[in-house]
Amino acid sequence: MRKLDPRTKLLLLVVINVVMMTGKITGIFVPVRIVFALIPFFLMMRETWFRGSFIYFFLYLYVFLFERFTLQDIHPVLLIILLFTTGLLSRFLAGVMMAYYLMKTTTVSEFVTSMERMHIPKVIVIPFAVMFRFFPTLKEEWQDVKNAMKMRGIGLAGRNPLDVLEYVMVPILMSVSKIADELSAASMTKCLSVDGKRTHIAKVGFSFLDIIMFLCAAAGLFAHIFLGGVIGT
Amino acid sequence: MITFSNINFHYKNNRTDKGNLIDISLTIEDGELIVLTGESGCGKTTFTRLINGLAPNYYPGTVTGELYLDGENIIGKSVAELGRTVGSVFQNPRSQFFNVDTDSELAFAAENIAMDPSEIIRRMDEVTEELDLTELRGCSIFELSGGEKQRIACGSVAVMHPKVIVLDEPSSNLDAESIEKLKCVLAKWKKQGKTIIIAEHRLFFLRELADRLIVMKDGRITNVFERDEMSELSASLKEMGIRPLVEPELIVRRSVEGIRNYIRIEHFKYSYDRKTVALSVDNMSLPGNQVVAIIGNNGAGKSTFLKCLCGIYKTKKDKITLNGSRWKRKLRYRDCYLVFQDVNHQLFTESVLDELIIGMDDSLSEDVKKEKALEILERFGIRDLADHHPMALSGGQKQRVAIASSVAAGRDIILMDEPTSGMDELNMMRLSQELKRLKEAGKTIYVVTHDYEFINECCDSVIRLA
Structure with missing residues (x-):
């Protein structure tokens, strides 16, 4: 199984957070949000973390549905609490899971290697x-x-x-x-110094999956910025 | 060849003379294995730091004199530069890995000097073979035991093919089995002709390997023993405050003191995850009012046993009685006190006095608490430290504070996890005396340890966990 490049993971993390946190939750952004919420789920499944993936999936499903079908005949205080927690979860959960995935699946040397490829x-x-x-x-x-x-x-x-x-x-x-x-x-x-060249044994590089993920992120970001996804536009 | 010529070293920001070096002159031949020993603070660690350049580059201080490595004065050379010829293994396995996985760590130093990746991989495989690291490859370092981490640390040094290797108390956190493995690694390196310098307290595992034993005191070299002189040393070493060169035999005494069947365990099981059982004890009885050593091989669950006994780990359906009555987890919390191997984690407050007061019975008034605390400190010989910050104390002192606070909290059963690891002879003897005194005061002490000298010194009975 080809591993996702750390740069792709980082890009996904940023885009998921931006879109989920600052984005609208209606109209064409419903499918956008679904896709972005599914990306961490898909990546986690790929690592065979079934328990975590399913907990995430059902938690998100609950939050997602709750956002759309508000319960009636419910005590207003309870409703506020529920809305508050679901609102929070729907905005943060995907980003948190993505960050977890990034931390868990990236070794330090892969991270350093890909950062240096970007000349940071x-x-x-x-x-x-x-x-x-x-x-x-x-x-x-x-x-x-x-x-x-x-x-x-x-x-x-x-x-x-x-x-x-x-x-x-x-x-x-x-x-x-x-x-x-x-x-x-x-x-x-162990000869670590700020200056001086390093070599790497970690193999990082883009694969087909990286391209798909990249396109998803680009499309999502495009919709977010140019199709009025940002709240308040 | 390494030559120390009239080396003096004084740490900056150091009010005591601890760790400083005074007038060191010594020549170490290529391929020699040198063991440095002496009481804590005698300067043996500083000696290793001069060779790898950490002193004065990372630990600042003033140096006078010259230190030659193959004819070149290395004082003032950077650590990274010296790292190409000098490999370093440190005391604490938890804090010497830059990476999170073992493979990256093995490659790390070689990557830093821009070695060709295919050469790095070739060398990694070679080292894996040599040091028998196959099962540790590709693991997260957070899953490894202390001994396994130390083996990876050795491996990551070996990948660089260093001429010289310095080790600073490499065995202090290791159990018997891991020490044996470390010994094998050292033997292999010696065979390859590497120059090895080890600062250590425990000497028994180095007896067959050491070419010279160097004893230091207050920053000076006091004795140098050649290989053939070492065998006759045992008696005089003890006088110098140094651990024996031969691991002592366990002396089994038939103890009649204490309370028999103080604790009865019928069922005691614990596992970290749902799959592997870390501890499983059926039918065991522990004597009371004694100092009891708990020994056992690696993975027998000795530390886990202590943590379960004092209630930190939740065991299900345990059947334990104390003096014949049911002893539940809640009660065990109240009666037991575990002194961790790393005492740093259990000292919370701003002063030694507060450390004792915080655990005392809340119904007492502040004045009574204070008086009682001072009295206990007096008994432990640390009353003058009452106002000190616990974190500013030495390792041995911290441990004494931890034991004192268990007494202050009125716990009857004191559990200790490897209390003598990294301890010199003097501190070990002091601890033995303290434990004996606690026993006379009616306490029960269970100690997990590998230190046979310590067991012979103060333990009344020995229990082997299998």
């Missing part, structure tokens, strides 16, 4: 590359700290929220800054 300077590429590593690390650290708090009986309830924030942030920040420090040292000994 290393000063920008390297911090982005480090982010790929940063989020999972943060998750690990958070798990540990959460466990430690639980065990020490420092519950979240009944305490000054600022104190709680401090209890969580102090160990995480300490530990993350230590990791960052050691990681920079280790990377330097």
Whole structure:
């Protein structure tokens, strides 16, 4: 199975977010939204993440239908809450899933390779590359700290929220800054520097699927800008 | 050949003399395997940092003297430049990977010096074969154990074909099996004629490989032992505060003290995902009011066992009794206290004193709490640290604070996960004394450890998880 090029993924992420967040939800934009909501689903299915894909699919289906067929005879407050959450989900969910897909399926070296193909300077590429590593690390650290708090009986309830924030942030920040420090040292000994040429063993390049995705994104963006998709036009 | 000639190094922004080097002169021949040892803060890490250039380039300080690598003075050369000939493996397996997957990490350094991609791939395959990394290829580093990460770290160094390899406490987070694998890697490198410099506390796995053992103290080289001198060292090493060269035999004592069948486990199961079982214990009893060592091979679920026992991990349908009465997860939370391998994660507050107070019984008044906390700190010999920030302490001190806070919280059962990893002899002995004192105060201590010297020093019984 050919992998999608990181550049295509990045383009899709941007376009999906722009169209879903700032776009209209009626008229010809109904099919546009459907297509864009289906792209992350399709990509996730392709990775055989069935559980995640189906949860996403049905959640989106619910949100999508709810946006169109508003319930009647319902308490106004409840309706506002429902509308608010569905509105939020319909705008953010696809983008979030796309970002998740991007993070999960792109290795750091593929990302760096494709960024360098676009001649983006290393000063920008390297911090982005480090982010790929940063989020999972943060998750690990958070798990540990959460466990430690639980065990020490420092519950979240009944305490000054600022104190709680401090209890969580102090160990995480300490530990993350230590990791960052050691990681920079280790990377330097592996000859990482801002100047100087690199080679790549990662194979990135466009395939047929990239072209289709690219066309989808282009068409969606075209409709969004020129056919009056932006809210308020 | 590496030659240190009257090297002095002083870290900038360092108020103590910890880690500084004073008047180091030493010649290391090609193909030698040198082991540096000594108490924490003796400067052995700094020694390795001068060779790979991290000091003074990344860790700033002032250097005087000369350091020659193959006849060339390397002081002032950049880390990246030195990286072409010097490979580095570090202590913490969690923080030495730039990439998220193992393949990219293996190729990383070679890519950085713009090596031809086909040559990189050829070398990666060669290293995979040599260091037996096949099953680790193409994995996410977040799925690997500490030992596996360390093997990949070695592999990524080997791809560069370095002449010199420096390792800074590479075994400190590893279990027995992984240490054995590390030893094999070192043996292979030695055979290939690489010059290897290792800073370490645990020495037993290096005994057969080391050409010279160098003992450091307060920044100076105090002793240099040749290969044939090492065998007669055991007794004098202990006096120097250094771990033994031979892994001690486990001494099994028949303990009559303590409470028999304190904890009875009939059914105890845990799995991280729905497929693999990480822990499965049927029928086990643990003694109370003792220091109990829990040993077992890699993957026997020792750490998982501790986390389940103290209630962090949710086990379903467990059948555990404490002193004959049902001991549910909620109660286990209240009675147990786990001291993590990485204590950094369990120190939350701004001062050592607060650290103790926060876990105390809420019904006590602030003054009583404070008084009690100071009393406990006194007992642990860290009263003068009461106002210090926990994160500013040394590793051994942090651990003492963590144990002290478990006492402050009134927990009766203290669990510890690999408490002596990366510890020098002095700190290990101190910890043993503390655990014995806790036992006399009526506490029960369960320690997961691989450290036989430590077990012989303070544990009353040993339980093997299989």
